[in-house]
Amino acid sequence: MFIFAPFASLRLCGESSQLSSRTNARERRRPGPLCYHRQLDFSRLPALLNVDLHCHSTASDGLLPAAEVVRRAGANAVDMLALTDHDDLSGLASARSVADELAMRFINGVEISIEWGGLQVHLLGFAFAADDVPLNAGLAAIRSGRVTRARRMGAELEKIGIGGCFDGAMRHAENPNLISRSHFARHLVDIGVCRDVRSVFESYIVPGRPGYVDHQWATLEQALAWIHGAGGIAAVAHPGRYKLSRPELRRFLDEFKGLGGEAIEVVSGSHSADKVALFGRLASEYGFLASCGSDFHGPGESYIDLGKLAPLPAGLEPIWEAF
Numbered sequence: 001m002f003i004f005a006p007f008a009s010l011r012l013c014g015e016s017s018q019l020s021s022r023t024n025a026r027e028r029r030r031p032g033p034l035c036y037h038r039q040l041d042f043s044r045l046p047a048l049l050n051v052d053l054h055c056h057s058t059a060s061d062g063l064l065p066a067a068e069v070v071r072r073a074g075a076n077a078v079d080m081l082a083l084t085d086h087d088d089l090s091g092l093a094s095a096r097s098v099a100d101e102l103a104m105r106f107i108n109g110v111e112i113s114i115e116w117g118g119l120q121v122h123l124l125g126f127a128f129a130a131d132d133v134p135l136n137a138g139l140a141a142i143r144s145g146r147v148t149r150a151r152r153m154g155a156e157l158e159k160i161g162i163g164g165c166f167d168g169a170m171r172h173a174e175n176p177n178l179i180s181r182s183h184f185a186r187h188l189v190d191i192g193v194c195r196d197v198r199s200v201f202e203s204y205i206v207p208g209r210p211g212y213v214d215h216q217w218a219t220l221e222q223a224l225a226w227i228h229g230a231g232g233i234a235a236v237a238h239p240g241r242y243k244l245s246r247p248e249l250r251r252f253l254d255e256f257k258g259l260g261g262e263a264i265e266v267v268s269g270s271h272s273a274d275k276v277a278l279f280g281r282l283a284s285e286y287g288f289l290a291s292c293g294s295d296f297h298g299p300g301e302s303y304i305d306l307g308k309l310a311p312l313p314a315g316l317e318p319i320w321e322a323f
């Protein structure tokens with residue numbers, strides 16, 4: 001997404017920055033002199049940055065290794081990227097090193113699985129210290145719960161006559177500790193049970209379907225404490241995807257805010273234009289920072305590609321201004 005971002009103009013004065021030489025080249029082509037000064041009315045500047053703060057690699061349920069995700073983002077002219085693997089930070093180091101090579105701004109990210117009101121909800125953490133001990137210990141605990149759940153999923157699928165799914169799913173998981181429903185879905189497509197991943201979810205591995213296994217993830221409080229304890233900022237991932245009534249959604253946002261949650265993902269690959277508008281309004285009302293991300297998992301398996309997002313609605317405070 002291309003957005004107006006004040007700090008982008010910092011670079012025009014030649015201040016040191018982690019931002020991209022490609023972006024600088026783009027800016028150099030822009031007419032007219034500009035210099036950073038706090039009194040400038042930046043809202044008049046054209047959109048400058050392509051920001052994507054939500055994507056996955058093989059460190060969780062993405063299809064591409066972290067380094068390739070970053071290279072693809074570079075090819076798609078992304079200026080600022082956060083890799084947000086589920087419950088795992090192991091892709092961050094290689095992603096950052098490629099981002100450095102490309103002079104792309106890279107933000108540490110993670111998508112933490114929590115349980116709220118009986119639903120699986122995802123929280124994004126950004127710009128935290130990746131070596132933080134409680135954060136890493138919390139994520140390790142979620143991962144060990146994943147392996148237990150996966151064994152139970154394999155057993156449930158076996159009961160309906162589809163054997164070998166735990167091993168089959170594991171063969172798709174580059175990071176076995178991060179075994180996920182996506183890996184089961186890919187295996188079930190491979191063996192011809194469904195024609196695509198989406199159909200597997202609908203028919204087998206969502207609540208009410210035979211291969212679904214309920215799981216107690218982290219709590220909202222825990223995930224926020226880990227993110228904040230590591231110096232990070234928390235955002236509700238794709239709030240439009242949860243099966244929450246409007247009052248339940250508000251209760252969730254109230255609780256998130258009450259516990260210090262700072263942001264919501266307004267623009268997501270999985271949000272329609274109506275949802276972008278709705279969550280833009282809610283971000284304003286609650287005073288949340290606004291985030292945006294493709295939720296790219298891999299070619300052919302995602303809503304949209306890296307860096308191909310619609311702009312944030314006007315008047316919101318972009319989360320990256322807080323990084």
Ligand code: AMP
Nearest residue numbers: 061086113179180181182197198201202
């Ligand atoms: P898990 O964390 O193992 O419960 O798996 C959740 C992941 O499955 C999400 O992060 C998505 O990548 C994927 N997923 C969830 N629902 C669907 C769906 N309806 N269609 C395709 N992928 C989905």
Ligand code: MN
Nearest residue numbers: 056061086182
């Ligand atoms: Mn996923």
Ligand code: MN
Nearest residue numbers: 111122237238
């Ligand atoms: Mn998610």
Ligand code: MN
Nearest residue numbers: 054056111295
């Ligand atoms: Mn995601």
